[in-house]
Amino acid sequence: MATGGGQQPRPTRPSSFSRASSSSFSPTSSSSSSTSLPPGVRIGANGAAFVSSGIPDLDRILGGGFLVGSVVMVMEDADAPHHLLLLRNFMSQGIVHGQSVLFAGPMMEPRSFLGTLPAPVVQKEGLKLKHDTSDVQDKERGLRIAWQYKKYFGEQTAVDSHNRDKKQEFSSDFDLRKTLERQLLNSQNIECISTQDTFDLPKLLNHCLTFVSKLSMKDGVNSNAGRIAIQSLCAPQCGYFEKDWDMLSFIRSLRAMVRSSNAVAVITFPASVLSNSISKRWQHLADTLLSVRAIPDKDLAKLLTGYQDMLGFLHVHKVAQFNSQVPVILDASTYSLKLQKRKSLVLERLNQAPVEGSSGVSYATSGSCSSSKGSVLDF
Amino acid sequence: MAEGLIVRSLRDGSLPGEHAPALCLQDSLLSPASHPIFRHLLTSLLSQSKSTRVVLVAFHRSPSFYLSLLDPASAPRIRILDCYSDPLAWNPQSHSHSSLLTLLTNVNDLTNLLSSILHLAQDLGSPGNGPVAVAIDSVTHMLRHAPLPSVLQLLSNLRSHDKILSLFWLIHTDLHEPKVISSFEYISTMVASLEPIVQLPDYANTNSPSITSLDENYSKAKFNVRLKRRNGRVKLLCEELLIEQGSVKFSSVPSVSSMVAQNLIPKVQFNLQLSDKERMDRANVVLPFEHQGNGQNIEIYDGRRSLTESQKDPTSTKIGGLSEQKRSNNNNSEKGEIHYLRDSDDEQPDSDEDPDDDLDI
Numbered sequence: 001m002a003t004g005g006g007q008q009p010r011p012t013r014p015s016s017f018s019r020a021s022s023s024s025f026s027p028t029s030s031s032s033s034s035t036s037l038p039p040g041v042r043i044g045a046n047g048a049a050f051v052s053s054g055i056p057d058l059d060r061i062l063g064g065g066f067l068v069g070s071v072v073m074v075m076e077d078a079d080a081p082h083h084l085l086l087l088r089n090f091m092s093q094g095i096v097h098g099q100s101v102l103f104a105g106p107m108m109e110p111r112s113f114l115g116t117l118p119a120p121v122v123q124k125e126g127l128k129l130k131h132d133t134s135d136v137q138d139k140e141r142g143l144r145i146a147w148q149y150k151k152y153f154g155e156q157t158a159v160d161s162h163n164r165d166k167k168q169e170f171s172s173d174f175d176l177r178k179t180l181e182r183q184l185l186n187s188q189n190i191e192c193i194s195t196q197d198t199f200d201l202p203k204l205l206n207h208c209l210t211f212v213s214k215l216s217m218k219d220g221v222n223s224n225a226g227r228i229a230i231q232s233l234c235a236p237q238c239g240y241f242e243k244d245w246d247m248l249s250f251i252r253s254l255r256a257m258v259r260s261s262n263a264v265a266v267i268t269f270p271a272s273v274l275s276n277s278i279s280k281r282w283q284h285l286a287d288t289l290l291s292v293r294a295i296p297d298k299d300l301a302k303l304l305t306g307y308q309d310m311l312g313f314l315h316v317h318k319v320a321q322f323n324s325q326v327p328v329i330l331d332a333s334t335y336s337l338k339l340q341k342r343k344s345l346v347l348e349r350l351n352q353a354p355v356e357g358s359s360g361v362s363y364a365t366s367g368s369c370s371s372s373k374g375s376v377l378d379f
Numbered sequence: 380m381a382e383g384l385i386v387r388s389l390r391d392g393s394l395p396g397e398h399a400p401a402l403c404l405q406d407s408l409l410s411p412a413s414h415p416i417f418r419h420l421l422t423s424l425l426s427q428s429k430s431t432r433v434v435l436v437a438f439h440r441s442p443s444f445y446l447s448l449l450d451p452a453s454a455p456r457i458r459i460l461d462c463y464s465d466p467l468a469w470n471p472q473s474h475s476h477s478s479l480l481t482l483l484t485n486v487n488d489l490t491n492l493l494s495s496i497l498h499l500a501q502d503l504g505s506p507g508n509g510p511v512a513v514a515i516d517s518v519t520h521m522l523r524h525a526p527l528p529s530v531l532q533l534l535s536n537l538r539s540h541d542k543i544l545s546l547f548w549l550i551h552t553d554l555h556e557p558k559v560i561s562s563f564e565y566i567s568t569m570v571a572s573l574e575p576i577v578q579l580p581d582y583a584n585t586n587s588p589s590i591t592s593l594d595e596n597y598s599k600a601k602f603n604v605r606l607k608r609r610n611g612r613v614k615l616l617c618e619e620l621l622i623e624q625g626s627v628k629f630s631s632v633p634s635v636s637s638m639v640a641q642n643l644i645p646k647v648q649f650n651l652q653l654s655d656k657e658r659m660d661r662a663n664v665v666l667p668f669e670h671q672g673n674g675q676n677i678e679i680y681d682g683r684r685s686l687t688e689s690q691k692d693p694t695s696t697k698i699g700g701l702s703e704q705k706r707s708n709n710n711n712s713e714k715g716e717i718h719y720l721r722d723s724d725d726e727q728p729d730s731d732e733d734p735d736d737d738l739d740i
Contacts (some may be wrong), residue, residue, distance in 0.1 A: 079605070079613045080563040108539075236531035236562050272561040294613045311610065 038224045041068065041098030042170050046323040051099075051225050051264055052171035056091030057347035062288065062319050063328055066090075066264045068225055070320040072311040073286035074268040078231065080294030080336060081310045082266040084116075085345060087229050089174050090266050092117045094227040095174055096180075100189035102211045104204060106238050108347045110192035113231075117180040120172040121344065149358050175343040195230075199239040201250045204230075208254055212261045226263035227255075231267045234282075244278045251285050287320035288377065292337070311337040314347060381616040382629045386423050386571060388606075389512060390431055392544040399510075402547035403567035405560070410600040412622055413438070416573075417549050418448055419627040421514055425453040431544075432503040432511045434496055436460045438520035439549075442480050454479065458499045462486050466524065484635045486524045489533050506683045510544035513537060518563065529561055535566055552639040574601040576619070589708040594619045598622045602629065664715035 037043070042064065044050045051067035053072075057067040060163040068071055078081045094101045095117065105113055193199075193207055207226060232238070234247055251267070258265045271279045271291075281287055293313045314335045318327040335347040393399045406413030411634060424431050435445060442459040449457065461482045465473040468484035468678060475482040483495055500511040521530050537543050552560050552572075564570050575596045599621055606614040621628045685723070719730075 078561065079607050148684070236528065236566055237535045240530040241531065242526075272564055273565050275558045292605075296615055298615050346554055 009281045036341045040225035041225050047321045052093050054093035056171045067320050070257045070287035072266045072288040076268050077293045078110040078272050081291040088117050091229050095184050100226040104193040104195050106196045106235045110194050114185050118174040119178040119180045121175045155217045172357045173344050177343050196239045201240050201246050228265040232299045233267050289318040292317045381618050389545040399543050400545045401567040403563050404549045405552050405572040407552045410573040410596050412600050432456045433515045434499045435456050436515045438462045439517045458488050479517040489525050489529045493533050510542050512544045515548035518548045521571050545628045568607050571607045660715040
């Protein structure tokens with residue numbers, strides 16, 4: 001099947017990274033052409049280009065990462081700051097790969113947000129291998145492995161480390177306890193804008209336009225991918241709060257701009273401060289839609305295993321798909337955000353405690369003390 | 380406990396690097412008892428600690444009403460911005476009566492309001508004292524005079540100012556659209572809402588409470604508090620309160636929370652935890668596929684031979700026998716055993732019969 005332009009005449013051309021689908025059939029050609037791609041971009045199914053979201057689990061869930069040219073929206077929870085975790089990982093991944101980053105946030109000093117970006121986990125080669133074998137020995141002590149299968153253990157670690165090397169280039173694990181080095185933050189291609197107080201939407205749109213046009217201006221060498229991160233676009237502190245239709249026009253223009261360029265835009269917004277109809281329109285404009293939700297204390301402790309480590313829930317509503325008619329169907333749409341060893345962010349599927357079959361207790365109900373928005377968990 | 384938490388948080392102020400804590404106190408027509416709670420919070424803030432200073436922005440009640448509530452000893456620690464007497468400058472001769480009051484006559488202009496509040500805060504906090512708490516009597520009244528975005532900006536500017544210790548305000552939920560209420564919840568760190576104890580009567584249902592008992596809602600209510608924590612967890616607290624003669628009493632309601640918990644905890648059919656004895660037994664079981672390391676011939680017990688046969692055969696490693704020999708001295712532990720009989724032994728091998736022939740149709 002030819003690239004998606006066969007359906008309806010679209011004035012925008014797809015991003016320069018995506019290939020015609022014929023090349024995606026042969027796996028060898030995609031691996032050899034990977035050297036000509038800029039760092040951090042990978043060609044996935046149907047010839048579409050992906051950049052990593054900064055969280056390896058999220059890349060896996062979304063089928064490869066964020067599509068280049070798509071707009072990702074994250075619906076915030078008014079009670080919890082988890083959307084900042086997603087934004088930070090997204091921006092760090094871009095900086096580590098040397099991509100251009102544009103950040104806009106409703107704060108007086110957006111540069112201070114850069115100071116909170118996590119650094120990638122550093123693993124030296126020798127240490128890594130040693131760690132693997134000791135890991136295996138630990139596993140051996142914990143599990144009682146049948147003796148016939150012990151000979152396979154040595155082989156498995158070698159395969160694992162090879163795969164890990166390849167993956168390391170595309171998406172890195174971030175250590176949330178360490179911040180990114182100063183010299184990386186001072187590079188030329190990181191821009192910060194404050195959307196507070198008297199800031200205007202046309203100004204923001206102009207900033208994005210210049211950012212995106214800078215991306216494709218480099219001739220000869222393949223131009224780099226760019227990342228646009230906008231935090232809390234409709235927050236009450238912003239100068240344009242309550243101008244609902246202006247904000248919708250902005251998002252529509254941004255979407256068109258991003259689609260015809262090598263950029264990915266991530267926008268977070270608190271959906272509760274918008275009226276229902278406007279919120280629905282925002283959600284509809286997203287290519288990929290995620291939402292984060294806080295966990296009400298102690299309510300769900302008995303229902304879920306591993307509750308203590310959980311920070312919050314991530315719900316995947318919509319996954320973007322380019323060059324294909326086949327929708328992405330997920331195994332599960334709700335994942336729990338956890339901090340592994342206090343440093344890296346992992347997403348896990350929810351495991352519910354065993355239940356008595358006859359009672360038929362429904363887990364979708366939340367406690368009577370919580371607010372009117374009930375949490376619906378989809379296992 | 381909820382009330383203590385709130386007052387402590389308002390008194391302590393913000394952690395370094397964060398904005399000031401803000402409490403949003405909500406009520407509705409069904410349980411309109413929020414003003415006594417507002418007054419209670421104000422008086423506890425002033426009386427519990429000698430160093431807390433408060434700037435009160437009064438829209439709803441006259442400043443003299445508030446001054447009469449307060450202990451005269453704590454009067455110098457409060458400044459009242461009088462937006463009640465003449466908010467729209469209709470009376471050209473109005474002027475403030477006491478040094479504690481500042482009359483504001485143009486409530487529409489929120490930048491002026493902000494600068495007046497900050498001016499008063501600096502006045503109060505100027506002799507080397509710390510930041511000042513701000514109480515706003517009814518944001519609902521503010522929203523009458525000024526649009527929502529400017530009110531929200533005023534509150535968030537107050538929160539981020541370093542002269543402000545903490546902030547709390549009152550809002551009536553049924554006088555505004557839901558998104559207005561949720562915008563205020565968004566910029567606050569604590570949300571306290573009142574719910575009626577007695578529900579509205581349902582006229583179709585004869586068992587529901589009569590309309591005269593609705594009076595109880597004016598003196599009793601359920602006090603729900605939602606606290607936003609730094610780690611993203613939300614703390615929910617539920618208490619009951621009783622208002623009598625101008626004083627408010629909080630009491631915790633353990634029964635409700637346990638009922639809620641019971642509904643949510645599934646009734647588990649089997650016990651997933653092992654008792655100590657069971658744990659020891661499990662550790663003592665010798666699994667058939669483990670390498671015994673005795674140098675003897677390893678034969679996997681696949682269930683074809685009965686246990687007695689393998690006992691007679693000395694070359695094979697029998698599970699039960701070996702472990703019995705090893706543990707004959709140890710009388711304390713009871714070893715666990717695995718008894719496995721293959722199901723296929725019961726069947727006739729390669730039977731030509733069609734098992735469906737047994738059915739009599």
